[in-house]
Amino acid sequence: MRRLIPIALFLPLLVGCGNRNLILTVDILSFMDPSTRVVNYGPIPSGFPVDTVEVFSDSLNLLQGVGDVTRVASASLDIAASFDNTTGAGTGDVLIYFAAADSATPFTTTAIADVPFQLLAGQVTNVSTHIDASPALAEVLTHDRAKVGLRLIFNGTSFPIQGTETLTKLTATVVMKKDL
């Protein structure tokens, strides 16, 4: 995606044509491999009350050039996931990581989102959250590439824990101001 959408490069100029913001909404989920949106977890047997599953780590191609003439005023993230838990029970956390493209792994950074969840056997659990004003997110989203990672942490109370996690929403919104 070397040149991405050249039209997008036209936009910062328009942002300069007036006292306004450029509100960039990126459906990050759509850029991810569909297979990475769904992960089968478990079976987590008893004896492992805390288990970690790294769902994916992927590189994203973002809008290059936007950062050249704009500065980020704010950034936010909307995330939603669905757990179809077949057996076991427990609580847990969905952790989202963003890192610069040259990072070896996004998991070495501090998670920018932590979404708690609770699982019961035979139930579907939907979780979602909105993260506002994340400087780390703002930083990576104004570069043309970034890495994103998703990690699940399970705190089991009934075993074995097994099911399917589906990431249903991952949308970043960046508000940029002109910087001509």
Added chain:
Amino acid sequence: MMKAGSVAIAVALCATLAGTAAGQTLDARRLGMGGVLTSDVGDHTGSNIAFRAVPKGTGGSGSIPLPLGLIQYLSDHPSFDSKDSTFNVYEIANVFLNPPLTIQLSKPSEVSGDISVYVAQDSLMVDLADVKRVIPEHSFKQGGVYHIGGIGKSFGRMFIQVSPLIHLRNELTLSDKLRDALKDAVPFTSNTRYGLTDEGRAQAAVSFQAGYAFRALHKASASESNSNDPRRNGSTALYLGGAPKYLLGIAYGDVHSIAGVTTGDTLFASGNPVTIDMDTQTRNALAGGDGGTGTGFGSDVGAVLYFQNFELGVGLNDFGSQIKWNTTVRRHVYDDVTNSFTTTVIARDEKFTSRIPVTTTVNVAKRIGRTTLAADVVKGDLRTSMHAGAEFWFGMIALRSGIYRDQNKMMQFAGGGGYRFGKLGLDLAIATNSRNIERERGAELSASLSLY
């Protein structure tokens, strides 16, 4: 420096988006009559060469603009500092499109609001919000023929004149898909070309002109002994004028460009998701450079007939005006694979004849006592405008009103008044216009002195 460049580009872009920019009428008397033109209102000699031969009447012989708008501008002008929170390139562009020589009574709300872009792997939607107002339904056209200043001397019915002449024309057309995406926020789709074409031309010359205007036909009226003004003495008279001109071409350039972006199967896929195409052909000549100077001839011709205080005038400026050049033709093609331009010289010293578009002015007027009713149609290179107005004198006080169809095909309204002090008059006019990037109606107050 980069930022200054960005601002300059943004201003230029905004000015381009503005499309047409018509000249201001600084003559408040003419403006109050809707910008109408007659042999004694407005441009007395510029639009119809035959007006030169018509005796000076009671209707005035010239005007001196009073640029009161400068006071308003100095007290409240847009910020030119891009770091200023109030910085708005559209406001700056409007300063150029609508020079602050008149007092702005009302102006369109400034282009503001946030721009929203939604990006997914196979979806891109751009909502320009308020900026949509700037994008016209059809192509962006701008330009005109400009006779700037010059010096001249009259010898009775004859005159000679030397003046610069500049012709500019640019027409930028967005493809339907691109216009829909920008103006109506229609999502960009895969396997679609979003293109634009640009046709531009600029030429500059020095005009050496000699002219002759005279009364060709005359039938005296009973009241002619009291006044020699054919506008009001009821006589029948035909005045003709002609002014051939030699044109020394200084520079010529034109560009014909086609460019576009074609999306792939997926808008934001890996690799190169879009294919860029651009094919531009240029032709140029320049005094002291490629091709040297050009030479050509042209003319201004006109006629005006008076019959029972009715006036009918037809003026053709730059009639048959052409300039012959020795041009260099180049083609610039963008290679999407190598991400570079290839320039090929197609021809050197190729003979080319450029045309200066004719400007046709047809005016009618009827004087009834001290009342003047008038209308005109002015057809130029890019647009046709129409004006109609009236002037009523009550002693030393004049009342005026008028309407006109402007360059944006909008009806505008005008009114004003004046007071005459002997050989001098003070005129005020309020008129609407759409000389702004939003192409929306605003109102201005103009002031000038009339010479009688």
